[in-house]
Amino acid sequence: MSQLTSSVLGYPRIGENREWKKALESFWKGDLEEAAFLETLQAIRLNNLQLQQDKGISLIPVNDFTLYDQMLDTSTMFGIVPARFEYAGGPVPVNTYYAIARGTQQAQASEMTKWFNTNYHYIVPELKDAKPALTENRPLAAYREAKQKLGIEGKPVIIGLYTFLKLSKGYEAKELPELAEKFIPLYGQVLRELEQEGVQWVQIDEPILVTTLSEEELQLVHSIYTQLREAAPGLNILLQTYFDAVDHYEAVAALPVQAIGLDFVHGLEQNVSSLEQYGFPQDKLLGAGVVDGRNIWRSDYKQKLELIEKIALIVPKERIIVQSSSSLLHVPVTAKHETALPAELRETLAFAEEKLEEVVWLSTAAANADSANEASLAQELKLNGERIYNLSASPARNRKAADAAAIAAHPSVRQKPFAERQKLHQEKWQLPFLPTTTIGSFPQTTDVRSARQKWRKNELSSESYASFINEKIKKWIEIQEELNIDVLVHGEFERTDMVEFFGEKLDGFAFTRNGWVQSYGSRCVKPPVIYGDVVFIEPMTVTESVYAQSLTSRPVKGMLTGPITILNWSFPRNDITREQVAYQIALALSEEVKALEAAGIEMIQVDEPALREGLPLKRSDWDAYLKWGVHAFKLSTSDVRDTTQIHTHMCYCEFHDIIDSILALDADVISIETSRSHGELIHSFEEHTYDQGIGLGVYDIHSPRVPAVDEMVRNIERALRVLDPGIFWINPDCGLKTRGEAETVAALRNMMEATYQVRKQLGAPVAVQ
Structure with missing residues (x-):
């Protein structure tokens, strides 16, 4: 033939x-x-x-x-190696190649960002x-x-x-x-x-x-x-x-x-x-x-x-x-x-x-x-x-889910503007100047992965597995308190992946056994398959969040993944529009937000690290996408009391491109992954005003290196040249799931010491017990 x-x-x-x-x-x-x-x-x-x-x-x-990334291959093929890696010419050694991607204790890794509008990351060549x-x-x-x-x-x-x-x-x-x-x-x-x-x-x-x-x-x-x-x-x-x-x-x-x-x-x-x-x-x-x-x-x-x-x-x-x-x-x-x-x-x-x-x-x-x-x-x-x-x-494709009428009737605007909410939050939480927090996850060590695998294979009972997770939560609540972090997280030990976890608990999703794809380096993810209407079934995160909060007098954030990230990090159905799928997810998440709030969790982080990566490649198409993307986020987060503080998190975000849309999210606090491109992001704040709570990641979690205190102090100080210290939060640039325990504690300890130094410089109380 x-x-x-x-x-x-x-x-x-x-x-x-x-x-x-x-x-x-x-x-x-x-x-x-x-x-x-x-x-x-x-x-x-x-x-x-x-x-x-x-x-x-x-x-x-x-x-x-x-060996890692095709853009990095191209850089090293042409000898494009940043000076900090002490390259002497000729074919780039394998260890130098990986140092560019992952960093060393002496040299920061090159920036990593998304390949166009996919979930694959590449190492950004440095041509200076x-x-x-x-x-x-x-x-x-x-x-x-x-x-x-x-x-x-x-x-x-x-x-x-x-x-x-x-x-x-x-x-x-x-x-x-x-x-x-x-x-x-x-x-x-x-x-x-x-x-x-x-x-x-x-x-x-x-x-x-x-x-x-x-x-x-x-x-x-x-x-x-x-x-x-x-x-x-x-x-x-x-x-x-x-x-x-x-x-x-x-x-x-x-x-x-x-x-x-x-x-x-x-x-x-x-x-x-x-x-x-x-x-x-x-x-x-x-x-x-x-x-x-x-x-x-x-x-x-x-x-x-x-x-x-x-x-x-x-x-x-x-x-x-x-x-x-x-x-x-x-x-x-x-x-x-x-x-x-x-x-x-x-x-x-x-x-x-x-x-x-x-x-x-x-x-x-x-x-x-x-x-x-x-x-x-x-x-x-x-x-x-x-x-x-x-x-x-x-x-599964035709269950009753969000229709146009349900979307139109659902709250998508907070009752009070941010300035008024901010005062209520200050009165309620009494947080110190330059409050500290982390993004959500803590190290998923071998014992965590092993316990989950045994539980999935029915080799560990649900009761024993829940007890194991609670032990991990308790351990890391104690670590966070010892470090004197102001706003805590429960650590997400029960979660395999920030999208898969929610997909498993919502209707309309299916999960593959071996459907792995590369995200960056050796990091592989297994995107859920959205093949039916997305419907909320029952609370998904309340149990662990409430348990963590019972262990401390400090606020513990509830942790959710936002609708656009769930959409962009899944394989979505193709018989309806992406916008329709996003709204279905948003209304389901809104039910979870209300369940957390009803259970006494009144700081809730709804992460949207993939909002920008879903941008159409043509600027002429941006407005329509950002309009429904922002609307989906607000559908998820607006049906709460004014005293409830909504956080969000974004990855590798070219902030200046979409600053108006980020402001339109109306989140009380946004944390942005910036450590590998800190200077570029700070420059955008010199040109644009941002007046809501913001945390710029002060160190890079994608590298095993533990940044020095002075390095983090410099990052904080540079940010405060263009941002109001009254709205600034201090945090790592992303979740700590992939890091080891010792390096995580060491890096967070340095982050807290850097915070104390900057507080002292600015005349604020150094530590609040």
């Missing part, structure tokens, strides 16, 4: 059973020697490639695998005073390995120069053309060496092209690719975009490359419209991203084939590459282990391995739609359609 060219843009690196994660953590602990570690990773990498070959993928990506030089040709090494070990003629994947520069830091916008000129010869050398090796296709990822660009920026992009074309004139370049549609379609289509990749899932309507309006260059191939690389639902084959046929009216099939809409990094590895799920749900799932099959099936079916295989094609379409129908008809 004939087949259109098939491809994917990248494959999950974590391994079917998270072998990649386990190898990384063993290496970091010193339990695995570097040579054995690298051999383990090579085995995972080759297995991924062999699987794609066995499934029938035509163009198999190589160099999509990484950069003197780039090619240290090693990673794409070439990956190509050679695949060819020599498996006989695969791979498609090297490279992060495009313009995307790399735009996502870096340490330079001003006016310096961008000059920076590009420093890197162009190096990118050209990489491509020239690939051409000399006999590489046929290289995939250059430029997702930045789906954002809003100026005419000057487009001219620079054209200049970059003109020079790269000259550097390797015989190499076929697939310029790949994803995550949205290309606004500047004509300019992108005119770039001197051999193929253009477009996202026909998340940029479907606009990209199709551009093809119909402007056509497609006759000298180029089209990478048609028709299989969703970011969600886990099986493709509707009938719709996808119709889409390919529609595209084929403009671009002949022989010039179409059927592929995933983005890298499959963003979905779990395989659905074959999910035997515990209901059949009607299980049959509608397509993880990375199943998406390979979808890509190949669609490329084959599209090429043979008019052949003698029409009967088998019709049968597969029928079976596939039945699977999708069975899920859509499931009772």
Whole structure:
């Protein structure tokens, strides 16, 4: 049977059973020697490639695998190592590579932030005073390995120069053309060496092209690719975009490359419209991203084939590459282990391995739609359609949940403005100047994970497990009191994950057994699957919060995850809008907020670390998203007394971009994860006024290092130059779940000492007993 060219843009690196994660953590602990570690990773990498070959993928990506992060790979490939890591040139040693990502006791890690609007994090390159030089040709090494070990003629994947520069830091916008000129010869050398090796296709990822660009920026992009074309004139370049549609379609289509990749899932309507309006260059191939690389639902084959046929009216099939809409990094590895799920749900799932099959099936079916295989094609379409129908008809999808009337009737505005609430809170809580707190979680040590696993396997009774959790809560309440922290937390020892925990207790969610995806470094998460209407069943957090509060006279915060974060960190259903799902979650959480308040928990933190990451990539779409995102948060938090204090928390937030929306949340206190980009955030407060309670994380919890007191003092002092000390809180920049006990206590002790020093400098009582 004939087949259109098939491809994917990248494959999950974590391994079917998270072998990649386990190898990384063993290496970091010193339990695995570097040579054995690298051999383990090579085995995972080759297995991924062999699987794609066995499934029938035509163009198999190589160099999509990484030791930690592909942006960090690109930085170190060009010798971009911050001076504090004492790099002497040449290939970057593995330990230096990881030091950039994780920090050392002497050097702070590089900033980490979200990859566009996904839940994957990358290490931000630091280009200040950069003197780039090619240290090693990673794409070439990956190509050679695949060819020599498996006989695969791979498609090297490279992060495009313009995307790399735009996502870096340490330079001003006016310096961008000059920076590009420093890197162009190096990118050209990489491509020239690939051409000399006999590489046929290289995939250059430029997702930045789906954002809003100026005419000057487009001219620079054209200049970059003109020079790269000259550097390797015989190499076929697939310029790949994803995550949205290309606004500047004509300019992108005119770039001197051999193929253009477009996202026909998340940029479907606009990209199709551009093809119909402007056509497609006759000298180029089209990478048609028709299989969703970011969600886990099986493709509707009938719709996808119709889409390919529609595209084929403009671009002949022989010039179409059927592929995933983005890298499959963003979905779990395989659905074959999910035997515990209901059949009607299980049959509608397509993880990375199943998406390979979808890509190949669609490329084959599209090429043979008019052949003698029409009967088998019709049968597969029928079976596939039945699977999708069975899920859509499931009772779980159609329970009574929030409708427009319920949303309209629900309070979404606090009764009194913040200034009046603040006075009530001061009178009620009598907190000291510069109050201290933590973000929510404390270390989930081996014994915590072991007890949970035993409980889930029915090897530990629910009573014994609850007793174990209470012991942990009591221990850490005592530690917090000993440290003299002002507002305490119960530690979240009963929670596996800040989204999964709530999903397990709300109706409309399902949970996979092995549906892990990489979030950052070795950190993997298992996103819930929202497949039905979200409905509150019973209180979810009251028991642990009330127990913790019974142990202390200090306030204990109730801890919830907000509706937008639950939405963005799940795999949501795709038969209704994301906005509708968010409102369902919000009203369910509102029930929990009221239950906490009724139980005497009157400081309640509703975390929204993923609010900004869900921003559409085009600024023209921001307002609509932020409007319903803010509304969902306020639906969750507004039906409380004025004396109840609402906190929230955000991660890696480019604050200045959405400051109006953050103010619109009307939270009494917001804590922001800023330690790796403290200076940039402080600068935004020099340009914008923020007058509600705020805590800027004074130290980085993603690194095992214990920051010195002086370092935290400097962070506090810098913040107080632009913020009113009367609204400022002091806290770590995120939860402490992943840290060890000793380092956590040491870091918090230093945080408290830093607080005392600043209080003394400002003439306030140093400590309140």
